Amino acid sequence: MLDLDHLEKAQRVSLTMQVEISLKGALITGSLKPGARLITKEIADKLGTSITPVREALLRLVSAGALHATPAQAFLVPEVTLDRYNEINAIRKQLEPMAVAAACEHMSESKLATLRELSDIFHEAMRQGNVQKALHANRVFRFTLYQYAEMPTLSAL
Known part of the structure; x- marks a missing residue:
């Protein structure tokens, strides 16, 4: 017999991973600029999901060092030091x-x-001076290349 509790948890984990991927991309x-305060409900509303997978994704990003958590359960985008x-x-x-x-x-x-x-999309964005589009294109290019490498651990890093 199918255990629906495990199915629900698997769907939530999958949704958490989707939210995490979206946040990593941003x-x-x-x-998401350094110093920005991330509000769980706003992210959930924007992504069309509940608060739980957003909170779980934010906590994963805190664990990875990509975000900071404050005592008031706020999440902040850290400044990136030169080091x-x-x-x-x-x-x-x-x-x-x-x-x-x-x-x-x-x-x-x-x-x-x-x-x-x-690559053409990236170079065109650079020619136009569209930094946001160029950064996005660069990310898509790199992660497509990582996918072609068939090295899932590399993509996770």
């Missing part, structure tokens, strides 16, 4: 060539065409 592209920025870039410089090499092993004409299209 952090990466700069849609942290340099650390992130050093890690990326080590991991991304490995991802490219792995993606090349699984490359096809259609995947290459997709990467070229995503």
Whole structure:
């Protein structure tokens, strides 16, 4: 017999992961600015979900160091120090060539065409001076490449 409690929990976990991915994307592209206060209900309303998966996603991001929690149960986007920025870039410089090499092993004409299209979108946004669009395009390009590498742990990092 199907245990509905486990099914409900699995759906909530899935929804939590979807919310987390949305929030990570907003952090990466700069849609959520350093110092911004995140309000659980507002995020839930915007994403069309309940408060629980949003709170769980926010807590996961706090655990990962991507957000700060305050005693009043508020969540803040932290300022990125120069040291942290340099650390992130050093890690990326080590991991991304490995991802490219792995993606090349699984490359096809259609995947290459997709990467070229995503690259063109990024370069066009840069030519237009549209920083927000360029950041988003860069993120989509990189995560598509990570997906092609077939290395799920890399995508999670």
